[in-house]
Amino acid sequence: MPFVTIDGQPLHYIDQGTGPAVLLAGSYLWDQAMWAPQIAALSPHYRVIAPDLWGHGQSGPIPQTTTSLDDIARQGLVLLDHLDIECVTLVGLSVGGMWGARLALSAPGRINGLVLMDTWLGAEPDPTREYYFSLLKQIEEGGVITPQLLDVIVPIFFHPDIDRDSALFQDFRESLAALPSDRLRQSIVPMGRITFGRGDLLSRLGELDADATLLMCGDQDQPRPPAETREMAELIGCPYVLVPEAGHISNLENAPFVTDELLTFLAQRNSAKP
Structure with missing residues (x-):
């Protein structure tokens, strides 16, 4: 199990396969296992790196000096340096996209796609930020994600008609219910406040390389609706794709579609079909 110490804490990551490097940056409240279908499909052709966020999976607590998504992006570059990866295609979902875009803006020469x-x-937006902050406060005060909070939080990540008895839904619910108090208070809550308290980056989207950028969104994503993706794609000048029958964790809800799109994009960016 590979780890690298960054800002005094151990960051866990998967490093699988050989070839051009791909960095998979995942969602808040999920560990690197969320990328299992994509890791299986990509690693025969690419070197796939998938870190756990601080306090998620096997990574250590969020470093005390980490106060913004810019810090997370800087730490992502430290990981690439540790692995001697000069250039990478970065795939970021949810908060992974938020800090991934910051990494791309701060070090464009390191990003192939x-x-x-x-x-x-x-x-x-103010109403949703305050709503999420109120949920985080309840978690911090109670030291647990109660069944009542699980009923609120878990469905946010999926399309509205998901089978709530499915393994995908229930395994995620159980993973949140099992989070210990110290991890919730030391890492999960602070990471949530960093995520939902982030600054506005829209004015800088024109700096991204439109020819090397693709946007994707579940067509039934509730917290990040497709209209937001369309707006960003227009600002960047890049294409976007809606993932059919998928919510926020679109790479799992429609894994074959997302994996095919990624393989096509990676082939184009690396000038040869894998």
Whole structure:
């Protein structure tokens, strides 16, 4: 199990396969296992790197010096340096896209391609930010994600008609219910406040390389609706794709579609079909 110490804490990551490098940056409240279908499909052709967010999976607590998504992006570059990866295609979903775009803007020479999925690079609208902050406060005060909070939080990540008895839904619910108090208070809540308290990056989207950028979004994504993806695609000048029958975790809800889109994009960016 590979780890790298960054800002005094151990960051866990998957490093699988050989070839051009692909960095998979995942969603808040999910670990690198969310990328399992894509890792299986990509790693025969590419070197796939998938880190766990601080306090998620096997990574250590969020470093005390980490106060913004810019810090997370800087730490992502430290990981690439540690792995001697000069250039990478970055695929970021949700918060992974938020810090992934910041990495691309701060170090454009390190990015061969950028896929932003189910994400929004503007500031969180005031009503939803305050709503999420109120949920985080309840979690911090109680030291647990109660069944009542699970009933609110878990459905946010999926399309509205998902079978709530499905393994995908229930496994995610159980993973959140099992989070210990110290991890919730030390990492999950602070990471949530960093995510939902982020600054507005929309004015800088024109700096991204439109020819090397693709946006994707579940066609039934509730927290990050397709209209946001369309707006960002227009600002960047890049194409976008809606993932059929998928919500926020579109790479799992319609894994074959997302994987095919990624393989096509990666082949184009690396000038040869894998």
